[in-house]
Every structure is written in C-alpha cells, then in structure tokens.
Amino acid sequence: MAATLQPPSIAKIPLEVRRVKPFDSEAPSTGVWVGLAAITMTFAAFTSAMVVRQGSANDWRHFPFPTILYINTLTLILSSVTLQIARQGFVLTDQAATIAKPAMNALYGTLVLGCGFVIGQYMAWHELRSEGVYLSSAPSSSFFYVFTVLHALHVIGGLCGLLYVISKLRRGVLRRSTLDAASRYWHFMAILWLYLLLLLWMRI
Amino acid sequence: MGQTVWACSIAIFSIGQLLGSLNFITTTLDLRAKGMTLMRMPISTWAWFITSCIGLLAFAVLLPACVLLILDRVAGTSFFVPSNLVVSDQLITQHSGGSPLLWQHLFWFFGHPEVYIAILPAAGIVSHILITSYRRPLLSHKVVIYCMMAIGFLSYMVWGHHMFISGMNPFSALVFSFPTLVITIPATILTLIWIGSLYGSNLQITSASLFALGFISMFVTGGISGFFLAQPSIDVYLHGTYFVVGHFHMVMGVAAIFGMFAGTYFWAPKMFGRMMNETLGKIHFWGTFVGTYCIFMPFHYLGLVGNVRRYSAFVDDYLAPLMPVHKFITIAALFTGAVQLIFLYNLIYSRFKGEAAPDNPWKATSLEWTVTSPPPWNNFGGKHPVVYHDPYQYGIESSSGDFVMQDSPERIQTVRDDKKLP
Numbered sequence: 001m002a003a004t005l006q007p008p009s010i011a012k013i014p015l016e017v018r019r020v021k022p023f024d025s026e027a028p029s030t031g032v033w034v035g036l037a038a039i040t041m042t043f044a045a046f047t048s049a050m051v052v053r054q055g056s057a058n059d060w061r062h063f064p065f066p067t068i069l070y071i072n073t074l075t076l077i078l079s080s081v082t083l084q085i086a087r088q089g090f091v092l093t094d095q096a097a098t099i100a101k102p103a104m105n106a107l108y109g110t111l112v113l114g115c116g117f118v119i120g121q122y123m124a125w126h127e128l129r130s131e132g133v134y135l136s137s138a139p140s141s142s143f144f145y146v147f148t149v150l151h152a153l154h155v156i157g158g159l160c161g162l163l164y165v166i167s168k169l170r171r172g173v174l175r176r177s178t179l180d181a182a183s184r185y186w187h188f189m190a191i192l193w194l195y196l197l198l199l200l201w202m203r204i
Numbered sequence: 205m206g207q208t209v210w211a212c213s214i215a216i217f218s219i220g221q222l223l224g225s226l227n228f229i230t231t232t233l234d235l236r237a238k239g240m241t242l243m244r245m246p247i248s249t250w251a252w253f254i255t256s257c258i259g260l261l262a263f264a265v266l267l268p269a270c271v272l273l274i275l276d277r278v279a280g281t282s283f284f285v286p287s288n289l290v291v292s293d294q295l296i297t298q299h300s301g302g303s304p305l306l307w308q309h310l311f312w313f314f315g316h317p318e319v320y321i322a323i324l325p326a327a328g329i330v331s332h333i334l335i336t337s338y339r340r341p342l343l344s345h346k347v348v349i350y351c352m353m354a355i356g357f358l359s360y361m362v363w364g365h366h367m368f369i370s371g372m373n374p375f376s377a378l379v380f381s382f383p384t385l386v387i388t389i390p391a392t393i394l395t396l397i398w399i400g401s402l403y404g405s406n407l408q409i410t411s412a413s414l415f416a417l418g419f420i421s422m423f424v425t426g427g428i429s430g431f432f433l434a435q436p437s438i439d440v441y442l443h444g445t446y447f448v449v450g451h452f453h454m455v456m457g458v459a460a461i462f463g464m465f466a467g468t469y470f471w472a473p474k475m476f477g478r479m480m481n482e483t484l485g486k487i488h489f490w491g492t493f494v495g496t497y498c499i500f501m502p503f504h505y506l507g508l509v510g511n512v513r514r515y516s517a518f519v520d521d522y523l524a525p526l527m528p529v530h531k532f533i534t535i536a537a538l539f540t541g542a543v544q545l546i547f548l549y550n551l552i553y554s555r556f557k558g559e560a561a562p563d564n565p566w567k568a569t570s571l572e573w574t575v576t577s578p579p580p581w582n583n584f585g586g587k588h589p590v591v592y593h594d595p596y597q598y599g600i601e602s603s604s605g606d607f608v609m610q611d612s613p614e615r616i617q618t619v620r621d622d623k624k625l626p
C-alpha cells in the first residue's frame with residue numbers, strides 16, 4: 001500500500017489512459033442553462049432592490065435617455081439575427097459542428113455588432129455624464145448605471161464565448177454543445193437587455 | 205477601508221460559490237457514470253446537488269447586495285445608507301434616503317438559504333455514514349431526498365423570521381412565521397428516519413458513526429430552539445440574545461462540524477490510504493460532544509434571562525450575576541478546543557504512520573470504495589465504472605457478505621432483512 005501513496009507522475013501514465021475524455025457530453029449546454037438561472041436571479045434581485053428603493057424615499061429623479069440607447073438596442077437584436085443566420089450555415093452532426101464560408105462571415109458580423117453594442121453603451125454613459133447625470137446623482141441614475149454596466153459586462157462575457165467558438169471552428173474541433181451554449185447565452189443577453197430597457201424606461 | 209475589503213471579499217466569495225454550484229449541478233446532471241441514474245446516487249451526492257441548487261440562487265442575491273454595498277461605500281451612492289446616520293459620533297452627510305431594511309431583506313434572503321447550505325451537505329454525509337454503520341438501508345432513501353428538496357425549496361420563503369423586530373409590517377411576521385414552522389416538518393421527518401432506522405439495525409460503533417449520531421443530537425437540540433424563535437411573540441423577547449447564539453451554534457456550528465468530522469474519519473482512509481486511530485477518534489468524539497453541550501446549553505439559559513449578544517463586556521447590574529455562567533462557558537470552550545488537538549494529532553500522525561487502509565474498510569457500497577486507497581489517477585484509473593444497483597444494498601446475503609457494491613453485476617437474490625420487521 002505504502003508504495004501507492006503518492007500518485008504516479010503523469011509521465012508514467014500510459015497515453016491511452018490519459019486520453020480518455022470522461023464523456024462526450026451535453027455539459028456546456030446544460031451548464032449555460034444553469035448559469036442563465038443564476039444571472040436571472042441576480043437581475044431579479046437588482047430589480048426588487050430598485051422597486052423597494054424607489055418607494056423608500058422621495059429622492060427619485062427622472063431623466064431622459066440618450067437616443068443612442070435605442071440604436072444600441074437595434075444593434076443587439078441584429079446581432080442575434082446574424083447569429084441565427086450563421087447557425088443556418090452550420091453542418092451539425094450529433095456531436096460536432098463545422099461551418100460554410102458565408103455563414104462564418106455572419107458569425108464575424110455578430111462579433112462586430114456585439115462590440116458595437118458595448119461601444120454604444122459607453123457612448124450613452126458618456127452623454128449622460130456630460131449632462132451631469134452621474135452614478136451618485138440620484139438613486140435612479142445609480143440603478144441606471146448599475147444595470148447597464150453589469151449587462152455590458154455580461155455581453156463582453158458573451159463576446160469571449162463567441163471568440164472561443166470561432167477559434168474552435170477555425171481548428172475544426174467545435175463541439176455542438178459548445179455552439180449551443182454560446183448562442184443560447186448570446187440570445188439571452190438580447191432578451192435581458194430588452195427587459196432592462198423596458199424596466200428602466202418605465203421607472204426612470 | 206477594512207469593511208470595504210470585507211464586502212469585496214464576500215463578493216468574490218459569492219462569485220466563487222456561484223461557479224462552484226454551476227460546476228456541481230452540471231456535473232451531476234451530465235457526467236454520471238454509466239448506469240448511475242439520479243435515484244442511484246448516494247444521499248451524500250444528492251445533498252451536494254441540492255445544496256448547489258440552493259447556493260446558485262442564494263449567492264445570486266448576495267452578490268448584487270454586495271455590489272450595491274460596495275458602491276455605497278466607495279462611489280457615494282445611497283442604496284442602503286439613510287439620511288442623518290451617525291457613525292462614531294459623526295453625522296454622515298454625503299448619503300441620503302437609502303434603506304437599511306432593503307439591505308436586511310437582501311441579506312436574509314440569502315442568509316436563510318445559507319444556513320441550509322451549511323447543514324445539508326453534513327446531513328447527506330451523515331445519512332450515508334449512518335446507513336453504512338447500521339448495515340441496513342434507511343426506512344426510506346427516497347423520502348430523505350425529497351425532504352432535503354422540500355427544505356431547499358422552503359428555505360427561500362422564510363427569510364423574514366430574522367427580521368421580526370426590524371420594523372417590517374407586523375402582518376408579514378405572520379407570513380414568515382408560518383413557512384418557518386412548516387420547514388420543521390421535513391427536518392423532523394429526516395430526524396425520525398435517521399433514528400427510526402437505528403431500531404433493529406446492526407450498529408457498528410466507529411468514530412465516524414459516533415460523530416454521525418452526535419450530529420443528530422445537535423441537530424435536534426438546535427432545531428427545538430428554532431421552534432421557539434420561529435414564533436414572533438416569543439422572538440420579540442429572545443431576538444438579539446444569547447438564545448439565538450445558542451440556537452445557531454448548536455445547529456450550524458456544531459452540527460455541521462460534526463458532519464465534517466464524521467466525513468473525515470470515514471473518508472480519510474480513502475484519501476490517504478491510511479486508517480485513522482479509532483481510540484483517539486472516540487476520545488475526540490466524547491470530549492467534543494460533552495464539551496460543546498457544556499458550552500452551548502448555558503447560552504440558552506443566558507438568553508432566557510436576557511443576556512444580549514454582541515457586547516464585549518457585561519457590566520450592567522442585571523448581567524453581573526451571570527458572570528459565573530460565562531466563566532463556566534469559557535472553561536468548557538478551552539477544554540473543547542484542547543480536545544481538537546487530539547484530532548489534529550490523529551490526522552497528521554495517521555497520514556504518515558497510520559495502518560495501511562484496505563480498499564473498502566467499512567464494507568461500503570458506493571463507487572469510491574471500488575478503487576484502491578488512495579484512488580488511482582483520474583479516480584478510476586481511466587476506466588469507466590458501470591453501476592448496477594441502488595446505492596444502499598445492505599442487510600442482504602451476497603458473495604461479499606451482507607452488502608453488494610454498486611458496480612457489482614451480482615444479482616440480488618434474498619429478501620432484504622429490513623422487509624421483515626424486527
């Protein structure tokens with residue numbers, strides 16, 4: 001027994017044992033559902049905090065939204081559309097996914113539009129600040145920045161996911177469930193944004 | 205500054221917990237061994253799974269709460285800080301209109317599920333160890349799992365019982381009191397199953413099983429004080445006293461730690477390939493068991509006579525006569541702390557010099573006992589185990605004795621003992 005106390009060094013493990021991938025599974029696809037549940041809960045918590053805070057004192061201030069916010073909304077919706085177009089061009093088998101050239105371009109388009117959205121959001125914050133609406137100006141502006149910044153951070157996460165998908169595709173080893181996971185997350189970001197916009201628009 | 209760092213570390217901790225839960229849930233759902241249906245998973249694994257589900261939603265609320273708290277502290281926002289707050293004799297002027305009650309709601313919405321995050325893994329470990337030591341299945345393995353699910357579900361509806369006297373609407377106290385009392389039902393069923401299955405079993409006394417039984421004792425003691433606290437009219441008096449401190453140290457402090465000790469004695473042979481010393485383990489158990497009761501039972505008494513918590517000195521007239529009780533508690537605490545040195549010694553000594561552990565020292569059925577101690581690389585040495593049985597095939601006749609391991613293709617022939625009543 002004593003001899004086996006130390007795990008063997010990795011070099012001593014036969015190659016075929018090391019190569020065993022535990023399972024070829026749906027894990028990324030399930031994982032993203034679980035992650036989305038957590039994100040939903042997070043934004044639900046912020047929402048309830050906003051409702052409670054608005055009712056708890058008389059310092060809520062209304063301010064008009066920068067127009068660019070609506071352009072950004074269109075950009076994000078468009079990026080979801082291009083992602084769907086790209087998915088039409090995928091050759092899907094049970095486990096792997098490969099892609100035809102034009103569809104690949106649609107995927108790059110999604111990436112560009114996604115970046116455009118984040119930059120657009122930045123411009124919106126810039127505009128608000130130049131009008132004197134800062135994070136700490138009023139609870140309404142605090143919540144506005146909290147919601148939009150956190151959403152933008154999540155979108156950046158989605159962009160990283162897309163980059164990962166693209167790099168896997170270029171090496172020809174994309175797993176189908178990875179693709180499902182990345183695109184599900186991306187569409188969710190669009191839906192979440194529509195919800196946030198509606199919420200902020202109703203309350204601010 | 206210090207508090208800001210604290211809030212940041214809690215935020216980072218929440219992110220870690222969220223990712224951990226995500227990993228656990230996904231792994232449990234998607235990466236089980238062949239033949240391992242959900243209902244064939246050991247209760248300990250189920251407990252981790254349910255805990256992760258609770259954690260996923262609970263920490264997803266603590267994280268935003270921390271984000272807002274940090275912004276209040278560093279960015280001048282007023283989410284929680286009210287107007288005219290005085291801290292250390294200074295009037296806070298930069299903030300106005302925030303709602304401290306909002307913080308309490310967000311925190312306790314996380315906080316109550318968190319207490320079950322702390323106790324459920326221990327309950328799972330304890331169920332698993334008890335079954336192995338009883339040498340028979342529990343009265344119902346499925347009901348245990350359903351009870352844990354019920355606890356997890358209900359744990360989201362009771363957070364207000366921490367806020368009975370926070371200034372909420374008194375009606376909401378009733379709304380929170382009811383589910384709090386309801387949640388004791390699945391907890392009671394769990395306890396009854398653990399104790400009921402003991403009747404007519406073939407109990408093996410080991411350090412692990414002693415700590416598992418000790419867990420039940422602590423869980424019951426702490427749970428009973430919970431009944432008192434759950435009623436707003438009683439809690440108005442007991443809130444903020446040592447009674448609450450006694451309650452949660454019994455059930456969250458000691459019970460959860462007993463679960464960890466039980467798990468350590470049980471799985472250390474598998475982890476290190478060495479047995480821990482049983483005699484020292486039993487001394488450790490009795491010392492800890494008696495010691496913790498001596499510490500935490502008097503807390504309830506202190507609370508009942510009105511000793512408030514969170515004071516650094518008890519100089520008020522009405523508290524001075526209680527000093528002997530505090531002294532007794534301190535001595536008991538020092539004693540109990542010293543007993544833990546036995547455990548530490550045992551752990552370190554047996555890690556290097558302990559008796560070599562056989563592959564399956566406890567004659568257990570779950571998969572980890574099918575491999576060598578310590579386990580090979582990749583846990584199963586690159587093989588994929590296949591599962592044929594429910595997790596707890598004990599009290600039967602088989603080629604290996606009174607149990608059948610989960611990966612054994614052997615058919616189970618005899619009627620289980622537990623089907624005939626003792």
Ligand code: HEM
Pocket residue numbers: 319320322323365366384385387388391426427428429430431433434435439442443444448451452455456457
């Ligand atoms: C039988 C089920 C239980 C009931 C009815 C119950 C009820 C309560 C109530 C009403 C309070 C609030 C007391 C007050 O602040 O005035 C409380 C506090 C607490 N409970 Fe429980 N509880 C139960 C089980 C548990 C379990 C299983 C744990 C942990 C594993 C736990 C951990 C705590 C903690 C940590 C606090 C104190 C929070 C603080 O610092 O104020 N409880 N419990």
Ligand SMILES: [Cu+2]
Pocket residue numbers: 315316319362363365366
């Ligand atoms: Cu609670």
